[in-house]
Amino acid sequence: VGLIDGGADILMVETIFDTLNAKAALFAIGEFLEFSGLDIPVFVSGTLVDQSGRTLSGQTGEAFYASIRHSKPMCVGLNCALGASHMKPFVERLSSAAECFVHVYSNAGLPNAMGGYDDTPADMAEQ
Secondary structure, three states: OHHOOOOOEEEEEEEOOHHHHHHHHHHHHHHHHHOOOOOOOEEEEEEEOOOOOOOOOOOHHHHHHHHHHHOOOOOOEEEEEEHHHHHHHHHHHOOOOOOOEEEEEEEEEOOOOOOOOOOOHHHHHHO
């Protein structure tokens, strides 16, 4: 309610690594939108934990989408976890399954030994 009162144009359920959390958030958003009569786009973004291409709860991107599909998001995607080049195959598979727009925003590569990221904006643009 606070986001809408503050002028939000989109609601985003983001960095989801457990589908049950996403479904709870999407349920609450759906209830609010139905009660208020508003029609605001909803984006959902999941997080893969490693190069297995699975969420922390073990779902593939496609299974993640199947679990939240009923909420009819305007856009679904993946964020964090991996660098741009490592996320390409997972985004392609999600794109094949999704019936909506697809987005991705990756990390600047995988963390280095010091916990930082080595990819520059130019590196990411090339990928």
